[in-house]
Amino acid sequence: MWLSVRTIQTFLPSEFLYLVERQQSVKRLTETIFNRSANYFRDLNIAWNINISQQDMLNPELLDNLASALRDYPNPGRVSLELTASVVLENIDKFHEFAYRCVELNIGIYIDHFGATPGNINSILNLPINGIKIAGGLIIQIMDSQQTFEFVEHLTLLAKERGISVVAVHVEDKATLERVKDLGIRYAQGFYFSMPEPNAPTN
Numbered sequence: 001m002w003l004s005v006r007t008i009q010t011f012l013p014s015e016f017l018y019l020v021e022r023q024q025s026v027k028r029l030t031e032t033i034f035n036r037s038a039n040y041f042r043d044l045n046i047a048w049n050i051n052i053s054q055q056d057m058l059n060p061e062l063l064d065n066l067a068s069a070l071r072d073y074p075n076p077g078r079v080s081l082e083l084t085a086s087v088v089l090e091n092i093d094k095f096h097e098f099a100y101r102c103v104e105l106n107i108g109i110y111i112d113h114f115g116a117t118p119g120n121i122n123s124i125l126n127l128p129i130n131g132i133k134i135a136g137g138l139i140i141q142i143m144d145s146q147q148t149f150e151f152v153e154h155l156t157l158l159a160k161e162r163g164i165s166v167v168a169v170h171v172e173d174k175a176t177l178e179r180v181k182d183l184g185i186r187y188a189q190g191f192y193f194s195m196p197e198p199n200a201p202t203n
Contacts, residue, residue: 026055031065038069041078049080049110054087058094063101070105080108080130088127089120099128110167115155125162132159134185136170142179153183160184 033050041048056062070076081102088095088111102109108130115121116135124132134152141148159166168180171190180188 026053027059027062030056030062034066035069038073038079042074045075045078047078047080047108049082049108051082051112054083054091057083057087057091057098063098063105063107066107067105070107077106077108080110082110082112082133084113085111085116085120085124086113089117089123092123095127103128110165112169115152121155121158125158125164129164131165131167133167133169139168139170139176139180142183143176149179149183156183156185 030050030052037048037050052062070079073079083095099109109128110131110133111124111127111129112133113135114124114132115138132155134155138148138152142152156166165187166185167187167189168183168185169189171177171180171188171192173192176190177188177192
């Protein structure tokens, strides 16, 4: 009797995205991730996001394909797309067009790496967005720097005044989570909650 064991390895995006871009397969990857995520969360009452790139945002077919995938989807308002702050600010006119389509489709928009460039805070918060993800470097620094803590607290208050959700990333231990709670931030993600894990193999 032979036992066949298949090893499943998890790769970080930084380890494979350059290959996707080299093969000009960004569009295909985004659509695959979106469709698989939509199927996975279809019957779960949980909000979920996927990251998209500048190339995705500038692709006029992307939202048409997502609209088709969500045509009979229960509560598409649970679905959001994430863009980095730098991509949005570098393509501000195109972002407004993109955001308008997202509003039509009831798809949310989250801005990642928020606060990494302090001068652009109000420019982003005045955009039609649903949420921000505080830059991971800032969350790491709030443990040792009162100045950074107060800066993140300021960002959080500005966002709340506009009805924008705030998410802390890179929360890797209980102490950081408690510090995030002190800021009044309700949502967090990071290794403290779960390490990346592959799906269980299916037959």
